[in-house]
Amino acid sequence: MSATTEQLERNFTHRFLTSLRRINSPDSKTTTTHAAGLVIRRRSLRIKRAAYSSMARAAGSHRAWTRALLSRARSQRRRQQHDVHPNYIPPAQRRKSSVKRAAAAGREMGRAGKLRGLVPGGSRMEMGQLLEETAHYVQCLAVQVRVMQAVADHFSSSSSM
Amino acid sequence: MEIDISEKDKLEQEKGNDDNSMTYQSPGSLTSDWHFTGANVTTSALSLVPSDDASCSSATMEESFAPPGLWDHQTSSQNTGFCDISVGTGTPVGIVTGGPVSLSWNPPSSVLRSGIFLPNAHGILPPSLCQFPADPAFIERAARFSCFNSGNICDMAHPFGMSEVMGLYSRGGGMMQGLQELSLAQKNMMHGVGCSREARDASLHMDHAKPEESPLESDRKSESLVRSQDEVKLGLDRSGVDSDEAEFSGGDQDDATMLAANGGKLYAKGLNSKKRKRNGQVGMPGVTTDDPEVQRKGGKNLTSTTNKTSGKNAKQGSQASDPAKEEYIHVRARRGQATNSHSLAERVRREKISERMKFLQDLVPGCNKVTGKAVMLDEIINYVQSLQRQVEFLSMKLATVNPRMDFNLEGLLAKDILTSRAVPSASLPFSPDLPMSYAPLHPSQSGLVPAGFPAMENHSDTLRRTIGSQLTSTSGEFKQLPDSWNNELHNVIQMYGSSGPQDSQELTGPVAASNMKDEP
Numbered sequence: 001m002s003a004t005t006e007q008l009e010r011n012f013t014h015r016f017l018t019s020l021r022r023i024n025s026p027d028s029k030t031t032t033t034h035a036a037g038l039v040i041r042r043r044s045l046r047i048k049r050a051a052y053s054s055m056a057r058a059a060g061s062h063r064a065w066t067r068a069l070l071s072r073a074r075s076q077r078r079r080q081q082h083d084v085h086p087n088y089i090p091p092a093q094r095r096k097s098s099v100k101r102a103a104a105a106g107r108e109m110g111r112a113g114k115l116r117g118l119v120p121g122g123s124r125m126e127m128g129q130l131l132e133e134t135a136h137y138v139q140c141l142a143v144q145v146r147v148m149q150a151v152a153d154h155f156s157s158s159s160s161m
Numbered sequence: 162m163e164i165d166i167s168e169k170d171k172l173e174q175e176k177g178n179d180d181n182s183m184t185y186q187s188p189g190s191l192t193s194d195w196h197f198t199g200a201n202v203t204t205s206a207l208s209l210v211p212s213d214d215a216s217c218s219s220a221t222m223e224e225s226f227a228p229p230g231l232w233d234h235q236t237s238s239q240n241t242g243f244c245d246i247s248v249g250t251g252t253p254v255g256i257v258t259g260g261p262v263s264l265s266w267n268p269p270s271s272v273l274r275s276g277i278f279l280p281n282a283h284g285i286l287p288p289s290l291c292q293f294p295a296d297p298a299f300i301e302r303a304a305r306f307s308c309f310n311s312g313n314i315c316d317m318a319h320p321f322g323m324s325e326v327m328g329l330y331s332r333g334g335g336m337m338q339g340l341q342e343l344s345l346a347q348k349n350m351m352h353g354v355g356c357s358r359e360a361r362d363a364s365l366h367m368d369h370a371k372p373e374e375s376p377l378e379s380d381r382k383s384e385s386l387v388r389s390q391d392e393v394k395l396g397l398d399r400s401g402v403d404s405d406e407a408e409f410s411g412g413d414q415d416d417a418t419m420l421a422a423n424g425g426k427l428y429a430k431g432l433n434s435k436k437r438k439r440n441g442q443v444g445m446p447g448v449t450t451d452d453p454e455v456q457r458k459g460g461k462n463l464t465s466t467t468n469k470t471s472g473k474n475a476k477q478g479s480q481a482s483d484p485a486k487e488e489y490i491h492v493r494a495r496r497g498q499a500t501n502s503h504s505l506a507e508r509v510r511r512e513k514i515s516e517r518m519k520f521l522q523d524l525v526p527g528c529n530k531v532t533g534k535a536v537m538l539d540e541i542i543n544y545v546q547s548l549q550r551q552v553e554f555l556s557m558k559l560a561t562v563n564p565r566m567d568f569n570l571e572g573l574l575a576k577d578i579l580t581s582r583a584v585p586s587a588s589l590p591f592s593p594d595l596p597m598s599y600a601p602l603h604p605s606q607s608g609l610v611p612a613g614f615p616a617m618e619n620h621s622d623t624l625r626r627t628i629g630s631q632l633t634s635t636s637g638e639f640k641q642l643p644d645s646w647n648n649e650l651h652n653v654i655q656m657y658g659s660s661g662p663q664d665s666q667e668l669t670g671p672v673a674a675s676n677m678k679d680e681p
Contacts, residue, residue, distance in 0.1 A: 044560035131517035
């Protein structure tokens with residue numbers, strides 16, 4: 001298991017750093033128009049999304065949650081590119097899937113519903129699969145946190161020095 | 162006890178895998194042929210089941226077919242004790258005998274006829290699993306399968322393994338019936354295990370298998386299959402059991418019960434309704450005395466029945482207790498439990514879920530003492546939420562830290578980061594007992610995580626200052642940042658071991674944290 005974890009770590013680190021560089025270096029539309037605070041916030045959002053996407057790709061697509069996460073990221077990106085305001089949800093999509101799924105996850109009372117809300121793609125799975133996906137998701141999240149922590153430490157230490 | 166003896170015999174015989182093929186032959190008597198490498202399995206034991214079961218299973222699993230008479234004894238006693246255990250443990254080892262394991266495995270046609278299929282069919286290990294090539298690495302894989310990774314493999318493997326198995330089985334001729342059975346059992350068994358591989362191997366061997374069948378045999382097999390369902394947890398071990406069962410070619414054996422791998426549910430019904438001609442012949446105490454439902458090899462249930470049977474020699478036990486039940490198929494479900502197919506399926510599902518909960522318990526730190534699904538789920542939810550919050554926090558932190566990545570190559574950075582993780586951060590002045598518990602994967606590196614928090618705290622202070630200085634026109638949102646950071650930090654610290662230094666700021670609860678959270 002540790003071998004897989006290390007491999008996952010390396011994979012994720014690589015992808016994450018790539019996307020970090022992509023986010024940080026051009027900085028085309030960040031600084032000029034918006035306030036500094038918003039810049040940071042927007043960048044943090046992108047970093048977060050990049051982190052999750054990198055982890056999903058590193059983990060592999062044989063996991064249901066990685067597929068769900070990546071498809072969600074894809075649809076979000078499409079939405080953002082087409083619509084100015086990211087909060088705008090196209091009526092068709094709003095009607096069909098998200099509401100139903102959210103309702104389904106919420107309808108299930110209690111903890112299982114909460115867990116479904118937390119794990120990507122959890123609303124579609126049944127309990128057994130949900131638990132399995134949760135286990136894998138937790139492992140990947142732990143790796144992600146560890147790597148991000150290391151990256152942050154590395155950068156903060158290098159910048160402060 | 163005879164069982165013990167047979168177990169030993171089996172163990173020795175495991176070495177001579179070829180013996181199996183030699184002994185195979187009695188077309189009519191399948192039962193004795195079932196000795197699968199169960200003995201091997203037990204030795205290799207990835208996860209050994211209680212000795213009672215082990216002894217029972219080993220008896221059935223013996224690769225070298227013991228003389229039918231001896232087997233009868235054993236099988237009878239073993240019927241009660243599911244062989245799953247032995248199967249599970251020995252699967253990779255015992256089963257694989259290089260020779261053609263085509264133990265005449267009579268597909269439990271009777272079972273199939275009953276038409277009861279397990280509703281949740283996971284990959285079932287085909288009985289021919291026992292024919293796994295003795296692969297030392299296989300054991301490790303099997304061991305690994307039983308843990309987390311197994312889920313991955315299983316996901317991939319299920320459809321694949323099933324199809325393969327199915328295809329191969331059909332080739333085996335006359336195995337069609339068994340195929341379904343197997344698939345069902347397989348699915349049940351393999352759910353935690355890398356079944357695909359086993360299925361494939363098993364199916365390969367199926368070609369050799371002769372469809373020797375008797376309704377009795379099939380019943381027996383189904384029984385054991387049912388029983389072995391429990392073994393799923395053992396991962397490969399279970400598959401081993403199944404295969405062992407499958408190869409059980411001793412016709413006289415009531416050991417079919419031992420077979421039961423996941424097919425337990427399936428078979429339970431069918432078997433119960435079926436009349437067994439041979440039940441009377443073989444003193445299968447397990448079968449008759451066993452509960453009418455064989456579902457899994459619940460350790461305690463089996464042992465109780467096993468004890469009964471072993472105590473008296475299976476024959477006596479079975480005959481004494483169950484002349485009336487002779488006509489029924491062996492017990493599939495546990496004693497005193499409903500035989501309804503729905504409830505059996507439910508039970509399987511529940512066991513699957515509890516197995517996964519146990520696995521999660523190991524993952525989530527600090528859950529060892531927690532018992533009960535509800536509390537466990539709460540802990541899991543809290544943990545996932547905290548991890549997601551940490552990700553958010555760190556991404557915010559990374560956004561503020563402006564990295565000079567121009568000159569840094571990714572590879573260089575990656576290496577630096579990966580290597581620097583081994584060394585705790587230098588900026589860690591505080592006690593590292595913060596979220597120690599939440600570094601489940603690499604305890605050796607847990608120093609970093611706890612270190613991170615105190616370090617973060619420092620950073621948050623400095624960041625706050627720098628941010629404050631930078632912002633002349635402060636947006637409300639921005640001012641919130643350092644506060645939320647501290648809040649988040651405090652929240653996390655508090656939740657997971659908060660012995661670190663406390664910031665002067667008050668915790669405002671998860672409100673600030675939730676503000677930051679856009680999406681997981």
